[in-house]
Amino acid sequence: MPAPSDGNPAAHPDARSQPLRNLWRLRPYLRPYAAEFAWLLVAALAATAASLAVPLVVQRVVDGPVARHDEVGLLRLGALALLLGLAEAVLIFIRRWTQSSSSVGMEAAIRADIYAHLQRLPAGFHDRWQSGQLLSRVTSDLSVIRRFLSFGLLFLVLNLITYAAVVVLLIRLHPWLGLLVAASAVPLFLISRRFARHYHAASRRMQDQQGDVATLVEETAQGLRTMRAYGRGPELAARFAAGAHRLHDTGVGKARLLARTSALFDLVPNLTLGAVLVAGAAAVAGGALTIGQLVAFVSLQLMLIWPVQSLGWIIANGQEAATAADRIQEVLDTPPTIVDAPDARPLRRSEVRGRLRFERVSFRYPGAPTPVLHELDLTVEPGETLALVGATGCGKSTLLSLVPRLHEVTGGRITLDGHDLRDLRLGSLRRLVAVAFEEPTLFSMSVRENLTLGRPDAGDEEVRAALTLAQADFAYELPWGLATRIGEQGLSLSGGQRQRLALARAVLGRPALLVLDDPLSALDVHTEALVETALRRVLRDTTALLVVHRPSTVALADRVALMEGGRIVAVGTHSEMLAEVPAYRAVLSAEPERRPDGVRLVRS
Ligand SMILES: Nc1ncnc2c1ncn2[C@@H]1O[C@H](COP(=O)(O)OP(=O)(O)OP(=O)(O)O)[C@@H](O)[C@H]1O
Numbered sequence: 194m195p196a197p198s199d200g201n202p203a204a205h206p207d208a209r210s211q212p213l214r215n216l217w218r219l220r221p222y223l224r225p226y227a228a229e230f231a232w233l234l235v236a237a238l239a240a241t242a243a244s245l246a247v248p249l250v251v252q253r254v255v256d257g258p259v260a261r262h263d264e265v266g267l268l269r270l271g272a273l274a275l276l277l278g279l280a281e282a283v284l285i286f287i288r289r290w291t292q293s294s295s296s297v298g299m300e301a302a303i304r305a306d307i308y309a310h311l312q313r314l315p316a317g318f319h320d321r322w323q324s325g326q327l328l329s330r331v332t333s334d335l336s337v338i339r340r341f342l343s344f345g346l347l348f349l350v351l352n353l354i355t356y357a358a359v360v361v362l363l364i365r366l367h368p369w370l371g372l373l374v375a376a377s378a379v380p381l382f383l384i385s386r387r388f389a390r391h392y393h394a395a396s397r398r399m400q401d402q403q404g405d406v407a408t409l410v411e412e413t414a415q416g417l418r419t420m421r422a423y424g425r426g427p428e429l430a431a432r433f434a435a436g437a438h439r440l441h442d443t444g445v446g447k448a449r450l451l452a453r454t455s456a457l458f459d460l461v462p463n464l465t466l467g468a469v470l471v472a473g474a475a476a477v478a479g480g481a482l483t484i485g486q487l488v489a490f491v492s493l494q495l496m497l498i499w500p501v502q503s504l505g506w507i508i509a510n511g512q513e514a515a516t517a518a519d520r521i522q523e524v525l526d527t528p529p530t531i532v533d534a535p536d537a538r539p540l541r542r543s544e545v546r547g548r549l550r551f552e553r554v555s556f557r558y559p560g561a562p563t564p565v566l567h568e569l570d571l572t573v574e575p576g577e578t579l580a581l582v583g584a585t586g587c588g589k590s591t592l593l594s595l596v597p598r599l600h601e602v603t604g605g606r607i608t609l610d611g612h613d614l615r616d617l618r619l620g621s622l623r624r625l626v627a628v629a630f631e632e633p634t635l636f637s638m639s640v641r642e643n644l645t646l647g648r649p650d651a652g653d654e655e656v657r658a659a660l661t662l663a664q665a666d667f668a669y670e671l672p673w674g675l676a677t678r679i680g681e682q683g684l685s686l687s688g689g690q691r692q693r694l695a696l697a698r699a700v701l702g703r704p705a706l707l708v709l710d711d712p713l714s715a716l717d718v719h720t721e722a723l724v725e726t727a728l729r730r731v732l733r734d735t736t737a738l739l740v741v742h743r744p745s746t747v748a749l750a751d752r753v754a755l756m757e758g759g760r761i762v763a764v765g766t767h768s769e770m771l772a773e774v775p776a777y778r779a780v781l782s783a784e785p786e787r788r789p790d791g792v793r794l795v796r797s
Pocket residue numbers: 320558561565583584585586587588589590591592797
């Protein structure tokens with residue numbers, strides 16, 4: 194369930210104290226486009242220069258050919274104004290053309306880096322972060338940054354240069370009136386500063402709330418069946434409505450803040466224009482200014498109205514980009530904690546005998562008050578199948594997740610043939626270890642792609658063997674065989690079908706270590722018996738660690754380890770344990786169910 198929007202795990206206090214710092218840190222992404230940016234800035238500045246020249250031409254027209262009734266001069270200056278207008282149009286086209294390709298390229302580069310970083314981050318990070326928050330950062334936050342880099346930033350630079358250039362021209366035309374216009378920058382600066390401060394907070398709030406809403410939509414899509422089955426649709430709709438309402442309120446608040454400030458940004462240049470008209474008319478009357486100069490002055494001043502009016506939008510865009518950059522850097526600044534040690538070595542399949550040892554292994558989830566595993570010792574001999582049995586929540590799945598280093602031990606060590614797992618290259622370890630989780634995860638891609646996720650090079654025969662082994666030949670019967678694209682999470686398949694595909698994926702290529710978390714839980718009695726028979730064949734020549742809940746699956750194991758409160762309390766064969774360990778009997782006899790064939794089913 195989504196946490197409150199201000200409760201993002203990695204909200205960094207530093208990011209708030211220096212609002213533009215994180216945006217500035219994105220500058221390396223601009224570097225490959227430096228030439229294009231320089232080119233578009235030149236085009237934009239040239240277009241501005243062309244537009245600024247027009248009022249000066251008009252001044253000459255009014256004071257020259259119009260005053261003297263000189264038709265040839267009028268035509269010449271008219272043609273010059275036309276040329277300037279044409280040049281401006283062409284330059285604006287060049288700027289827009291260049292702008293779009295470079296900014297989209299930058300957005301794609303940042304997105305690729307975030308995605309690659311998310312892949313490197315440990316499972317613990319993804320446990321803590323809502324997926325909707327990540328989704329909104331990779332999509333809407335990046336779009337905000339793209340808009341700022343392609344439009345906001347350019348217009349900020351351009352408008353400041355235009356403002357400065359116009360003020361210089363105005364001062365040259367009439368120093369006092371020019372200084373009056375220059376002075377209007379003071380209230381504009383004060384309004385901008387206040388607006389930026391308030392808009393920054395609102396913008397961050399809105400982006401976080403967008404993430405919350407994305408999380409709600411994602412949860413609804415994934416949990417739709419459960420919610421409907423429990424008749425909780427209305428509650429879910431109410432929860433969504435509350436989230437959407439908060440987002441709406443923040444959006445309206447932001448828009449009103451922008452509207453209020455934009456009104457002030459409109460007022461200041463118009464008041465200045467009024468003052469200039471009065472004072473300018475007096476100056477013309479006194480002979481200090483020609484009519485042509487006054488027309489040029491006012492025309493130039495009118496050219497300041499749009500840059501000032503757009504200031505509100507540019508600041509808003511800049512603040513949104515700054516908070517979006519904060520949110521993106523919160524992800525990029527999270528260091529991947531499970532990485533290769535500097536001297537990590539690869540381990541080839543042919544070098545592995547398969548002795549897996551847990552030596553005084555402890556593990557505590559980040560932020561959890563107590564450890565889940567306490568100085569646990571366990572050895573799985575090469576080629577042996579060891580089943581883990583224990584009450585629910587005792588830490589079985591957690592122990593399995595430490596083998597492919599999805600989480601890192603917080604005490605002790607795990608060794609494979611004597612090598613500490615942390616001394617092995619992560620990539621090579623994960624190629625040696627195949628995992629099938631209790632909840633089989635399938636991706637929205639073809640069945641074949643799902644199967645060969647860990648072995649993209651697997652041949653057709655290997656895939657067929659794995660499917661046969663996992664009793665998953667039904668895959669060939671799908672409408673397009675193995676090319677059939679299965680839905681997100683494999684939802685177009687039954688639970689048992691998904692589990693069998695996940696099992697086929699795990700056994701594909703005969704891994705050195707097989708780690709299976711209750712791999713047969715969703716299978717019917719008949720299929721379970723078939724998969725068990727097939728699994729027995731695979732397990733013969735690989736080291737395997739299985740979490741099992743059913744006595745029938747326990748029979749697959751050479752030995753069984755009983756887990757209690759994060760420790761291994763007894764190890765032995767199933768019959769030894771049944772005979773000698775009352776706690777084992779108790780776990781296996783908890784919540785017994787009876788299968789139609791009379792065999793007792795047991796769930797821990
Ligand atoms: N991502 C997590 N973050 C924090 N605590 C967790 C996390 N995953 C599991 N836990 C806690 O760790 C303990 C052990 O969980 P684990 O899933 O390993 O138990 P289990 O023995 O496999 O249970 P089951 O048989 O029900 O699958 C539980 O108390 C659980 O609440």
